[in-house]
Amino acid sequence: MTYASLEVSVMQYFMELHINHKVPMLLVGPAGTGKSFLYQNMLLFKLPKDDYAVDFITLSSKITANELQSIVVSKMVKETKGKFSAPDNKRMVILIDNMNIVDPEPLGAQPPLELLRYFLENEFWYDYEDSSKITLNDVMFVAAQQNDGANKHKISSRVLHHFNVLSINTFNENTLSRIFSNILLIALKQNGFTQEVWPTVQNMIAATIDIWQTAKSCLFATPKTPQYIFDMMDISKVMYGCSMVKRPPTAERNTFYGK
Structure with missing residues (x-):
């Protein structure tokens, strides 16, 4: 996409x-x-x-x-x-x-x-x-x-x-939010969700980006922790998992959860 x-x-x-x-x-x-x-x-x-x-x-x-x-x-x-x-x-x-x-x-x-x-x-x-x-x-x-x-x-x-x-430079926070918001909106519509869950989804995207930026600023790659390398792929994996959520038939219209 x-x-x-x-x-x-x-x-x-x-x-x-x-x-x-x-x-x-x-x-x-x-x-x-x-x-x-x-x-x-x-x-x-x-x-x-x-x-x-x-x-x-x-x-x-x-x-x-x-x-x-x-x-x-x-x-x-x-x-x-x-x-x-x-x-x-x-x-x-x-x-x-x-x-x-x-x-x-x-x-x-x-x-x-x-x-x-x-x-x-x-x-x-x-x-x-x-x-x-x-x-x-x-x-x-x-x-x-x-x-x-x-x-x-x-x-x-x-x-x-x-x-x-x-x-090509690293995207700023606003650009990241726009990118993943549009991607998730399209995916969740296809999975049965309505616009009423969108405030919850936007908060989830903001929280994910905040955790990612905090991890980048606090956890540094060293010889003992070489796995501490963070990039946009980490956010993409979280958003990809969220895009797979399907709305159960009994769920309320403004509730974001699935199976």
């Missing part, structure tokens, strides 16, 4: 602009701010399906350059030896998610990202088996990464040089 806010509209505009002009884009922001979801919504529902083919690659800390190359090539259609293109004469857009999670080598290099950089500079690769040239036509990359947190590494400026970097 997409909540139409100013921030979402602005980011969707820039995404569409970069894709239409074939300019690689990197979206950076804290965990839980919807970076991957914004990309998925744009690629799957906003782009013309007759003109674009889309795919998603989520990197892991241990992925190798050869593995990344194999994954990308497998999503293309082979025309002749060493020449690949997007299926059905479309333009392929591939999202590289968790780009800064790749573990660096002892000297700091991140081979999968260097492989990506090489393609953005030269528009071809070399086959890792026989060193023959591999050309990928009509393909572009967009990327997303978390700007903080465990197992996140600095990316070389040689790689970042090829991306326009946009940042």
Whole structure:
């Protein structure tokens, strides 16, 4: 479900602009701010399906350059030896998610990202088996990464040089309340509740956000408590659970409980 806010509209505009002009884009922001979801919504529902083919690659800390190359090539259609293109004469857009999670080598290099950089500079690769040239036509990359947190590494400026970097910030309390209020309102209507329970639901959202902010300000991640990392996903999980509540037939109209 997409909540139409100013921030979402602005980011969707820039995404569409970069894709239409074939300019690689990197979206950076804290965990839980919807970076991957914004990309998925744009690629799957906003782009013309007759003109674009889309795919998603989520990197892991241990992925190798050869593995990344194999994954990308497998999503293309082979025309002749060493020449690949997007299926059905479309333009392929591939999202590289968790780009800064790749573990660096002892000297700091991140081979999968260097492989990506090489393609953005030269528009071809070399086959890792026989060193023959591999050309990928009509393909572009967009990327997303978390700007903080465990197992996140600095990316070389040689790689970042090829991306326009946009940042999405943590939402303030009013924005969070609007987002989850609209999401819950739609879900609870579908589950049989009426507008009369809405004051109770708004109080519940405010209390959840208050507890979340208090936990962030009082509980800090340490070597003994590494689990004390809080982001918007924590609120989302609570709201998701509330959205599953169904109104019993015997419940009063202004009562919020279910089964």
